Amino acid sequence: MNPIIPLLILCLPLLGFLVLGLLGPKMSHKAAGWYGVLSMGTTMVLAYITACTYFFSGQPDFITEGGDRLQFIVFNQDWLAFTQSLVIRLGFLLDPISALLLVVITTISFCVHLYSLGYMEGEKGFQRYYAFLQLFSFSMLGLVVATNIFQMYIFWELVGASSYLLIGFYYTRPSAVSASKKAFIVTRFADLGFLLGILILSYYTGTFNFTDFTSIQEGASWAVSTDSAFGVLAQFQGAAFMGCSLLTWALVLIFMGGMGKSAMLPLHIWLPDAMEGPTPVSALIHAATMVVAGVYLVARLFPLYLMEEAALQFITVVGAITALYAAVVACTQIDIKRVLAFSTISQIAFMMVSLGVARPEFHEGLGYMASMFHLFTHAMFKALLFLGAGALIHAVHSNDYTAMGGLRKYMPITHITFLIGCLAIAGIPPFSGFFSKDEILSACYMNSTLWGVWMSFVAGLTAFYMFRLYYLIFWWDEPDYGHHKPHEAPWPMALPLVFLAAVSCVAGFIPFGHFVTWNGEPYTIHIDWLGVATPSIIIALAGIALATRMYRKKNDLPEKFAKASCGLWTAAHHRFYWDELYLFVTHKIIFNGICRPIAWFDRHVIDGTMNGLAWLAQRLSITIRPLQSGSVQAYVYVYLFGALLLGLITTVCVVL
């Protein structure tokens, strides 16, 4: 395959960032915006060409005679060569999931670029906004096509940095500034684990390359037959630490990086606050692309995770708890973007659980395929929901549903597209979310009934809170809008909504198993109507029905319910006090208990030693300074006595 097109996919957004960043202030808003849209549009077309070539061309590089998909490295350039074996390369790896992510990222990014033309119109720093969007797109594309785990880490940090820049876009607002710092610090903390995992893994395997890691599992079409049991993992044999094998530790630590980026439970606190950024940014970064990087990371190293059952179980447990937690919290939030943020956390947790329960023996690793399928459909409908929320905020100038209500009359396009998004996420056929969620639930039931029932319940909650949001925005009671009646979004905002809604309607019918499976072998999806699909539809409909009963028209049921729930509602409204817990731990325990004694030690013992030495030298110099007075007569005195003393000593020596 010609490396020009893949290279351009990476270079165009980078060039866009440089052009808009350096020349942006000299451009008009319109020129900068359209340049960004065109640059991203070209990248999108190139990404589509690349993905289509990979999936459909049937070249022997990409697909075997038997129809199994292969991993193909388009180019791999030495970048930092430390030693013969320790070489960091930058390259472009094409395989089912990277091709899928190329399509997802460029599509959403293009929609957001176009949408922002309307949403950010007249904002101060418009060019800077587009420059950061381009930087983010470049970093995210670099992340998904990484050929080795170190390249992934580099771009991983770059997306973190661009996310920081975009959350803090309104840098005059203190809440935006602290939210951006929070996001950066929390994900950085998680990345520490990621880095440790990388170091452990590469120390024992002597390689960074994904192709070396993924070729170890027998059964994958890109596997190489190795005489030693596990190829590069031979070094790991027997190495253990604290009761778990080192490979498990490495994989769990790497997953910790994914937990930070994907906002899994203990590290989720940054994502709701990240909604301080402009809404299109939330749609692009904090719903569709960057936050699924953790899922992508696990999927990328999936053959390695298969070696360690414990690591996969850890992922399942973390994902399942997060999914339930975020769904419960989403039922009580007032800020519509926060509802969507918690819904995002919950849906990403669905993908994580799906990866965690996937095993090759269950329908060829159905969970893996389901996870990637859900990643794809979720990116589309969640971006749609966020962009719809952006249109509402644009119309009402408030983030809270209390300022909305009855909007279906004023904003028909937004209403219909938002409804499609809600139906998709709730899992109602024939919208895309139904198909992917059904696959996930099937995978869960195959692994164990517990996770199946658990995730079905969360799916029901999802339907409930999404329709609660929908009814509170578009039905409920109409507040007094005054003279400024809400208006429909301008066409650059409406067009992406319609496009994404259309995709959400049809994406479920893609025969996904033919494109993306964990081992490259095609697999035909069949929906288990009786066992899984019908119950989950019934659960979703029940959730919707409950939401309709409670929120369609203004009534006092929600208040009664909140009062009757024995504090559960209040606790969920305060997100189960996770932020307070973090503040307590950081301020009371870490700052007061650990940092203050260390600061005291630093100031008094370490600085004290140094200051004492300086003081001693100063006193000494003051004491002996008069000797060097510059007065010749004083010198002669000393000289005279010295000479006499020497004469005396000589005399004594001679006489004796």
Place this chain on the structure above:
Amino acid sequence: MEINVLYYLLPSLVMFCCGVYGFLTRKNMIAMLISLELMLNAVDINFTVINRYIYPESTEGMFFTLFAIAIAAAETALAIAIIINLYRANKTVDVRDANKLKG
């Protein structure tokens, strides 16, 4: 009465000690210069006397004395010139006031 070497060395010693004492105690630069000359002359006497009494057949001590007198004259001329310039700058020849290297 026989004049031996001690009769020459004792006045020379007294002269030298006077010179040292004067150099250490006087603050007038001219007086210090005179004390310096006293010390030099005491040393010159020692050269001559020791040459005469211990190595009567050689003449190096005598020549060294002559040489030292010539150098001392030049040095005195130089010192006087410096002192005059210091006097012009400070309106005094007190050595304690000549403590600044910059004018």
